[in-house]
Amino acid sequence: MFVPDQNQLHALYMFRCGELRVGKPNEEMLALLAEDDWAYLSRLKDEAHERGVSIEDLQMIEDDTAELRQKREAMVPLAMRRVLRLTPVIGSIDALVHVGARGALAIVDVARELPFLEVLDFSNLTSLFLADPYQCEGVTGNDVIEAICRMAATHPSLRVIDLAGQPIGTIAAHHFLELLRWNRRIQEVQFDRDAVDGRLVAYIEREMRHNATLPRAPPVLPRAPSDSIKRLPVHDRKTVQEQQLLRRLLETETGLGDIMSLEEISEAALYARTMSTTEVVTRSSGLRGDGVHLFLLESGALRAKAGPRGFELRRGDYFGETHGDVLFSQGLLEEAVRGVVYCIPLSHCRSLCDAWAGRVEAYYPLLRQSALLQALDVWTRLRMCCCATQRVFSRGDVVISPGDSFKGLFLVTAGMFGVLGPTAKSPRAQEFTVGDVFGEEAFLARRQCSSV
Structure with missing residues (x-):
């Protein structure tokens, strides 16, 4: 039998909080997930082996006090509890706890991994439907109810779901009815019946009475960790804010967000680790990285001596993928401004690297033959390939207009493009043919636009 530990x-x-865009993890839930003795010793043992130091040294570094040891000894592991209920950290014990719809989804995902859980008590939570009137594509209260029912349908031990105080409607009540018919181990579902049709309530109560009369067979407990637990790294020291910042960078940066799917972004955020720019400079062979990680700058600046003048890497810039079939100078990295770097294992972004390799194969010969780009070093041209996309324009299409927000260049590979004058009948001021580069005019034209 497998029982997950606190870590x-x-x-x-x-x-899950980072993946669901939860602004701040719930303090009451974090209190239930505090380390006990077993989790503490297990973590110290793994970290001591990883760092090559003794457990006693780590205890000294973490300043392990008698008060902390006493708290760990008194901690009951969440996986061994039969009731999951959030106890207010501040205020009276009867006070309501606010988690929100997204936060509740993260708690439900944890409840799925508790093999001995019999009672899921959400009766002291503020309404899960508070933000529903303002939602367009966000998480609604009914989404939480549906997630609870999906989790409860296959849970080995769950018996009671307490949602008293939640303004349940017809859709949620239908989810409860289907759950009671699907999983006969569920004996009781508590909810407010004011907004639910009386006949539907009668059907639910009949199913609850029927389930309560059935003999309860011993639960079939899991013998191995679930996929959600298996994929977790041994040590993940990233905060929820750091996870969300990494996701935002991956989604918005050109050459990353337009290639990676949401699942690939989640996997990269899961296995990434944070590192200081100082450590990155120490362990990297210049722009070639360390051969294991893709480095993505979150803050600070690194200066690369890849060319005669060099250049700086700042927020959103990345390096570490070598493109083995194209040789380039590794360049020397130096720390210009101290900051934080995300290190993503290359093994967990293979599809991204494959997409980059395809773009390099398709676009690098064009960039290498362009006379206007000869002043650029090889690494910069490789980076341009990773960010480049091919676009086909029909005759008469407007490629870029004064004031457009596009930041980049166009390299003509076929056809001819012209700059239009102030009127449709004005002669073309400039023409661009194969091999020409344009687009920088948009930067100059912004000065003529309103600043609103």
């Missing part, structure tokens, strides 16, 4: 459940909760 695994904590890592799962933090990852």
Whole structure:
């Protein structure tokens, strides 16, 4: 039988909070996921082996006090509990706890991994439907109810779901009815019946009475960790904010967000680790990286001596993928401004690297033959390939207009493009043919636009 420890459940909760865009993890949930003795010693043992130091040294570094040891001894692992209920950290014990719809989804994902859980008590939560009137494509209260029912349908031990105080409607009540018919181990579902049709309530109560009369067979407990637990890294020291920042960078940066799917972004955010720019400079062979990680700058600046003048890498810039069939100077990296770098294992962004390789194969010969780009070093041309896309324009299409927000260049590979005058009948001021580059005019034209 497999029972997850506190560290695994904590890592799962933090990852799901980041994935669901939860602004701040719930303090009451974090209190339930605090380390106990077993999780603490297990973590110290793994970290001591990883760092090559003794457990006693780590205890000294973390300043392990008698008070902390006493708290760990009194901690009951969440996986061994039969009731999941959030106890207010501040205020009276009867106060309501706010988690929001997204936060509730993260808690439900943790509840799925608790093999002995019999009672899921959300009766002291503020309404999960508070933000529904303002939602367009966000998480609604009914989404949370549906997630609870999906989790409960296959849970080995769950018996009671308490949602008293939640303004349940017809859709959520239908989810409860289907759950009671699907999983006969569920004996009781508590909810407010004011907004639910009386006949539907009667059907639900009949199913609950029927399930309560059935003999309960021993639960079939998991013998191996679930896929959600398996994929978690041994040590994940990223905060939820750092996970969200990394996701935002991956989604918005050209050459990353237009290639990676949401699942690939989640995997990269899960296995990435944070590192200081100082450590990156120490362990990297210049722009070639360390051969294991893709480095993505979150803050600070690195200066690369890849050419005579060199250049700086700043927020959103990345390096570390070598493109083995194209040789380039590794360049020397130096720390210009201290900051933070995300290190993503190359093994967990293979599809991204394959897409880059395809773009390099398709576009690099064109960039190498362009006379206007000869002043650029090889690495910069490779980076341009990773960010480049091919576009086909029909006759008469407007490629770029004064004031457009596009930041980049166009390299003509076929056809001819011209700059139009102030009127449709004005002669073309400039023409661009194969091999020419244009687009920088948009930067100059912005000065003529309103600043609003």
